[in-house]
Amino acid sequence: LIQIQHYTATQAGAAFLPFVVTMFGLSRWAGGLVARxxxxxPLTVxxxxxxxxxxxxxxxxxxxxxxxxxFPPVVVMGLGLVISVAPLTTTVMNAVPDSESGLGSGVNNAVxxxxxxxxxxxxxxxxxxxFNHSLDQHLSQLALSPEIRAQVDAARPQLAAAHNPAPAVQHAITESFLSGYRTVIWIASALAVLSSLTAWLLIEPGIPSSVESDRKK
Known part of the structure; x- marks a missing residue:
């Protein structure tokens, strides 16, 4: 948001306000998913x-x-975490005796x-x-002088915040950052899918007995 879209720090922070609102507004509803x-x-969906x-x-x-x-991905991601977070906490707390609830909560937060x-x-x-691998590939296709190449290499730690007056070099920097960014995003998405699969395979179906007894009361 800041380095590619040129948002200010305030705008970048505000971009995720719908996530916070979604979590806050639907947390009570999500808290009852385990009982239902x-x-x-919920930990699969x-x-x-x-x-x-x-x-x-x-x-x-x-x-x-x-x-x-x-805005759409922020809201969808927020909805997914709403469905996940409260049921996950409930599941963890139901997995330990009441006498060890403090320990269960501590382990959950620590993890x-x-x-x-x-x-x-x-x-x-x-x-x-x-980023570095992609940038090397892009730069190898450009006829750069040793001085310009040295400038680009020195600015690598800045990632997409690095600026170069040559449009072709600046384009290479931007595209290289986007390659790294998308790789991270796809890995994160795959890990979320893996967590869904883990929940489906390891959690027994049905309503936990402790939750069922509380609901009857």
Missing amino acids: YGSRL GPLVAASGIALFAVVPQNGSYWTAF SRLAALLAVAAFGAVLATV
Whole structure:
């Protein structure tokens, strides 16, 4: 959003407000999904919906407007996470005795935070690797002087924020960043699909007994 679409930091942050609104507005509804359908269905459907929203980010046009390019994937991804987050927490808490609910909550939060840190590190490495490989391929097709090539190489850590006065070089930088960006997006979408498959295979169908007893009460 900032380096390719030239949003300001404020605009880039505001672009994800529909995600926050969706999570906030539908969280209560999502909290009752386990009681109605059990854990297996929402934890299978939710990640699939989220994967669809993530995948939409990979196909947005480079110069599309926010409402047609970014708003739909933000909302779809938010809806998928709404369906997933509350049922996941409920499933984790129902998997441990009441006496160990604090431990279950702590493990759930720790895994979530650790996964986020690992994802940022791993995806950052993937993005940089694909960017550099793609940029090398693009630059090899251009007749650049050693001085210009040295300038481009020195600016590599800036990724798409690097600027070069030569239009062909700037185009190569942009396209290389988009290649890395799309690779990361497709990996993230595939991981969401994998989580859906994992839930379908590992979670027993039906409503947990603890939830069923609470509903009867």
